[in-house]
Amino acid sequence: MxxxxxxxxxxxxxxxxxxxxxxxxxxxxxxxxxxxxxxxxxxxxxxxxxxxxxxxxxxxxxxxxxxxxxxxxxxxxxxxxxxxxxxxxxxxxxxxxxxxxxxxxxxxxxxxxxxxxxxxxxxxxxxxxxxxxGIENGTLKSDILDKLEELSVKAQNEDIESQEGTDPRWDSLKKLLNDK
Incomplete structure (x- = not known):
């Protein structure tokens, strides 16, 4: 060079x-x-x-x-x-x-x-x-950000829980955590 x-x-x-x-x-x-x-x-x-x-x-x-x-x-x-x-x-x-x-x-x-x-x-x-x-302070509006939010694992888990309610098996496991 x-x-x-x-x-x-x-x-x-x-x-x-x-x-x-x-x-x-x-x-x-x-x-x-x-x-x-x-x-x-x-x-x-x-x-x-x-x-x-x-x-x-x-x-x-x-x-x-x-x-x-x-x-x-x-x-x-x-x-x-x-x-x-x-x-x-x-x-x-x-x-x-x-x-x-x-x-x-x-x-x-x-x-x-x-x-x-x-x-x-x-x-x-x-x-x-x-x-x-703009991502850090939340002011950026972007199609890519909207799509990433839509495809995120957290959003998908919330959709599943809202559709089905909670699984009763998980409820009994949660009780074990609270019984300490």
Missing amino acids: RDLKEYTIPFIGLKLGEHHFDFIVTNKFFEHFEYDEFINTDIKLDVLLNKKTTLLEFTLDFKGDVGVHCDVTNEPFQQPVEGNYHFIVKFGEEFDDENEDLLIIPHGSYEVNIQQFIYESIILSLPTRRVHP
Whole structure:
């Protein structure tokens, strides 16, 4: 996979100390990684680079919204996403990215690409189950929700009990529970 040039930070001419970089992450960024679960993306990313004599410290702070589909109803909604990630870049004999919080780049390097760290930190900050906020507060009206409610086990059990009444065998078992 090729590197995206806009997420490559040249550090060779920078003075020691803190440096800020601002990015806007859009769907084009995620398409580069062949990740197509987002409808639209608008994430503001602030990168803080603290350059020291023997290493580089990066802190990624991001906040924004991604358009996703609800896992229950498949209705689209805007999922807020925010978080931060801290990692260190050191210099060594050869490139090594085995450790998730430490990147080793060869001596003589003059720039570092942080696109993989951005991608992973945003994806991992999303909830594993994406539920439309309208479902949680009861304001979402959807045909799928109506059908799910109709087909739920609880609704079917209530229909059976209302049609037949309760089974007398269960009544005698319930008495055993109450006789404690």
